[in-house]
Amino acid sequence: MGVEVEVEGMTKSFGRHEIWSDVSFTLPPGEVSALLGPSGTGKSVFLKCMVGLLRPERGRCVVAGVDTVSCSRHDLYEVRKHFGVLFQDGALFGSMTVYDNVAFPLREHTRKSERQIRDIVMDRMALVGLEGAEEKLPGEISGGMKKRAGLARALVLEPEILLCDEPDSGLDPVRTAYLSQLLIDINARLDTTILIVTHNINLARTVPDNVGMLFQRRLVGFGPRELMLTSDEPVIAQFLNGRRVGPIGMSEEKDAATAAAEQELAANGHSDGSTGEDMTALVRQLQPTPGVGTRRAVGRRMNRLAGQLKDLPPERREVVVRALQAEQAGAA
């Protein structure tokens, strides 16, 4: 079974600049979760705090019994072996070939022979579609290839937890669709607990089991996608629909006068930037590629969700139940 990550009361500031405070949620083992939020709300900082690259002032992040916030350097070194991290820019070493970049964690953390390392590296390179790029330097490959090389490197140690910071940024929609499928297949193959930071609405609607959102220094919510996408939190619907009208503005705090002016423009027929399609509607979740295996967390998640359904208002419950029925009919 994948590993659970429990975040409790985490608070992070840089000097007097509070990034977010009192963030608590649990990444259920073996499930795929997405963390959304406007630019600058501290999603990357959050991932770095989880793996102990940054130190929050308060709170805990417990992985396999170890709190990455307060543990010793030695324990942090050990617990990091559970994690694979895909950083926003791929974070490749510029002077090493793609092959050496992907092999790096194996050489650093294991005693495997070069032959064993080659087998693993070539397997992961094939998985992300990078065969033939082994001898290239990061400066000689495209942004999308760097992302995929970063993902191959994040996967060499078969991590029980995979953190992906905007895996789709800089990728075209087709490559993003391939990458989304890859993440679901990795989850099915390894039962990896995955957290994806993304702005990509398609990905947010079709990949994760759970969705969370950061806004104005707090976690607006975190829960099963069916509940979060149908939530009546205005910030979630605004974000998913890419509308200007709503609490999110160009700068962090939208003042009341701007909000009222935007509302009036929209009421007078001026486009608010959205396409008109309701992006909060529940669509089918991606399934693993046939032959890859089944996702072990699905049953556990359904049981948890069933328990939460009874607390929903009847209309919303019906929407969710209908979506779950369509999901099951599609999977059958």
Ligand SMILES: Nc1ncnc2c1ncn2[C@@H]1O[C@H](COP(=O)(O)OP(=O)(O)OP(=O)(O)O)[C@@H](O)[C@H]1O
């Ligand atoms: N090491 C640091 N020192 C000081 N401030 C920092 C540091 N790292 C990040 N920040 C600040 O923390 C805030 C959140 O940054 P972060 O990159 O986590 O946002 P984000 O939500 O991931 O944004 P985006 O979606 O645009 O990538 C920003 O204001 C940033 O300037």
